[in-house]
Amino acid sequence: MKKIGVLALQGAFVEHVSVLNRLGVETSLVRLPQELDGIDGLVIPGGESTTIGKLMRAYSLVSPLKELIAGGLPVFGTCAGMILLAKQTTDPNDYSLGAVDIRVRRNAFGRQVDSFETELSVPVLGDTPFHAVFIRAPWIEKIGDGVKVLAQLHDGTPVAARSKNVLVTAFHPELTGDMRFHAYFLKMI
Ligand code: GLN
Numbered sequence: 001m002k003k004i005g006v007l008a009l010q011g012a013f014v015e016h017v018s019v020l021n022r023l024g025v026e027t028s029l030v031r032l033p034q035e036l037d038g039i040d041g042l043v044i045p046g047g048e049s050t051t052i053g054k055l056m057r058a059y060s061l062v063s064p065l066k067e068l069i070a071g072g073l074p075v076f077g078t079c080a081g082m083i084l085l086a087k088q089t090t091d092p093n094d095y096s097l098g099a100v101d102i103r104v105r106r107n108a109f110g111r112q113v114d115s116f117e118t119e120l121s122v123p124v125l126g127d128t129p130f131h132a133v134f135i136r137a138p139w140i141e142k143i144g145d146g147v148k149v150l151a152q153l154h155d156g157t158p159v160a161a162r163s164k165n166v167l168v169t170a171f172h173p174e175l176t177g178d179m180r181f182h183a184y185f186l187k188m189i
Contacts, residue, residue, distance in 0.1 A: 149161050
């Protein structure tokens with residue numbers, strides 16, 4: 001059975017565990033480098049990217065994570081997770097895993113009160129729109145070579161993308177009961 005690690009330093013990790021379990025895969029919480037052993041994929045949840053980044057560094061997770069992702073480990077970053085996986089952010093921090101060639105703008109839509117929900121067309125998930133929850137979300141403002149945009153807002157802003165083994169969404173697919181993004185991620189494994 002596939003085992004998916006869920007980075008559990010801060011943020012919405014419990015919700016990812018619950019979706020993955022409902023899809024029938026085993027999960028394990030990752031807080032320490034040795035907890036990366038034996039996982040077939042990793043989810044980096046939403047939360048506060050600066051906090052998660054600082055804790056990743058404090059727990060010596062940055063180098064092993066970079067190595068595993070460069071070696072092909074499938075990884076799914078949502079919201080703050082996307083920020084941590086991006087090569088560039090508009091608010092430079094020292095915590096990037098540099099795993100996907102995109103530039104993201106943190107808190108792009110404004111503050112907490114500007115959080116919103118919308119229906120997105122996501123062709124790789126089929127015809128039914130995906131109900132997406134954006135919470136102090138980033139957006140993607142530059143897409144590098146080899147990165148495929150999977151979803152855009154009505155004005156064309158990219159909010160979900162994939163590059164080889166890395167999947168990112170600016171929104172929170174673990175909060176709505178629609179498990180298609182997680183199922184898509186499991187197919188990458
Ligand atoms: N605003 C957060 C950040 O910049 C991300 C919010 C989220 O993950 N929902 O890290």
